[in-house]
Amino acid sequence: MSLPQLIIQVAGETLQVGFFSPLATGEANDGTNVGGGAEVFRDKTGALLNFRTLVGAGGVGAVVNGNTVEIDDNTTVAALDAHIADAANPHATDLGNLGAGVLSELNAAVTDATLDDSAAPRTPLAHGASHADGASDEIDVANLGSLSAAGADLAPLSDGAGGVSWGDPPTAAHASAHQNGGSDEVATVTPGANAIPKATGAAALAAGWTSEAAVTQHEGAIDHNALTNHDITQHRIINDAGTSTIETWSASRVDAEISAVIAGVDVKAGVDTSTCDLGNITLSGEQTLNGLLTSASRVLVVEQGAPAQNGIYVSAAGAWSRATDADDDAEVTNGNITHVLNAGSTKFKYKYILVTPDPIIVGTTSQAWEEHRDIIFGTIPGTAAEGSDARIPTQDENDALQ
Structure with missing residues (x-):
């Protein structure tokens, strides 16, 4: 014979499963197990759980009003479902309170309890925290400047001296500047996959980057045949010194x-x-x-x-x-x-x-x-x-x- 089950879930994850069992004769519904009779509630392993301190998510309990009315001697486990549905059943109110209490407390648990990564994958972590250790995820002014760029997936901010690479944590100097409203502008960025800085050094040129100087030097070697059907009004010829501009004229400009x-x-x-x-x-x-x-x-x-x-x-x-x-x-x-x-x-x-x-x-x-x-x-x-x-x-x- 199967017993009625209570299954509590939050965000699709089962938190508790238990089985109802009627009270023994002379046993009051006060959240205690008296006289060795049948327990009010057992979990799926058979361990005792009572109505007054039903364990929920994060240690939050569901409180149910007690009732001292006894269950009749002749009530059997098989008749429990009918007993619950019977309007005259003195325990119908208790069971209703149980459901309402569990729902209320579990809703509070979802709101107040520490959420894990599966429940809130976009919640940023405080510096040094991880989703696995259950630490607070809140970010406030006190820890804003020391966020981990790797943990919080934030782009780094410059400390104004020497520059930083993408993925590196901000420096202590920048932490202070950020908290007091300082500039977040990146002064210089170490070349990487996420940065295309102006190429000026030999190493950058060797890596295949084109410098501004190189573009200027090669302007005179433009393949004019490759410019067929291009709008000439969009091009300018600038001398190497960059001190004057000579514009080519289209036929319409000449006219x-x-x-x-x-x-x-x-x-x-x-x-x-x-x-x-x-x-x-x-x-x-x-x-x-x-x-x-x-x-x-x-x-x-x-x-x-x-x-x-x-x-x-x-x-x-x-x-x-x-x-x-x-x-x-x-x-x-x-x-x-x-x-x-x-x-x-x-x-x-x-x-x-x-x-x-x-x-x-x-x-x-x-x-x-x-x-x-x-x-x-x-x-x-x-x-x-x-x-x-x-x-x-x-x-x-x-x-x-x-």
């Missing part, structure tokens, strides 16, 4: 620089002739200007009595009109340039620059155009051959080449 240079220059389409040296003219009808008979020609007018009339026109049998690329305020700005491109004009190859400051209002603001003679290159009769003396041609000789 941007060119655009910036010519931003203030507006080159207009060429003209057939100009009115330079002719003074004021009538701005209507086809006419001969500086050797060229106009015919729906582009003419640069530069010497009108009313300078606001100056500008680029298209001739006609009737009234002339301003050229479509020079009839709007936004199109006529300081720096406009045009050239005389018709060889029939005596002003052929001359260029003119608008020097009136912005803003310019077409038809209202005076337009001042400066004439500049392009440099003409050619062979001048009578000049010396290569290797002999040569002379600079006169203006007349230069003009004769037109």
Whole structure:
């Protein structure tokens, strides 16, 4: 016949197993074994355990209220289960108290007792302690500076002198600094698996580390073929002394620089002739200007009595009109340039620059155009051959080449 069992577990680990046995006649339920009768509770080895001091985790007991009511003589072990379930059973309350008391005390035991590594594997240990010896796991200000880096799995902190290696315990000097809020920065670290310091020594270079100096020295030996499809704007070329920087330019950067240079220059389409040296003219009808008979020609007018009339026109049998690329305020700005491109004009190859400051209002603001003679290159009769003396041609000789 099997006896009812009480099994107490904490965190999945069985702490106690025992068997119930009814009281003998005349034996009070007061936590004692009287008269050699049947014991109230035995453990799995048969040793006596009583209700009042049931041994639990960490030596913490479960207290159960006593009851002096006796169990009937005819009660048998086989009927114990029914006796417990019977509402009239005087011991039902005792057994209920037993369960509640055990549960309450074991919960307290879990909270208060020293936990081992299996129950709390992430709990840090105090210096010199281990999970096996049951020492307190609490870390406070008093022992914070002397934690074992190996036991608590903490990264070391520098003592500010000479550096430390990963896995080494902090020094006594650092313990004090840490407790008073000192810096935890590692000044220097002994080379190891967890550290990649700047390589400066021969030993480090021999171990295969690349130093800053080595990178600088080899910048000039970059394999440009290996940089295919790389964004050149992400690279810089720095000289060995490191005192100046030369940046390589991408095509977009070159275009941007060119655009910036010519931003203030507006080159207009060429003209057939100009009115330079002719003074004021009538701005209507086809006419001969500086050797060229106009015919729906582009003419640069530069010497009108009313300078606001100056500008680029298209001739006609009737009234002339301003050229479509020079009839709007936004199109006529300081720096406009045009050239005389018709060889029939005596002003052929001359260029003119608008020097009136912005803003310019077409038809209202005076337009001042400066004439500049392009440099003409050619062979001048009578000049010396290569290797002999040569002379600079006169203006007349230069003009004769037109």
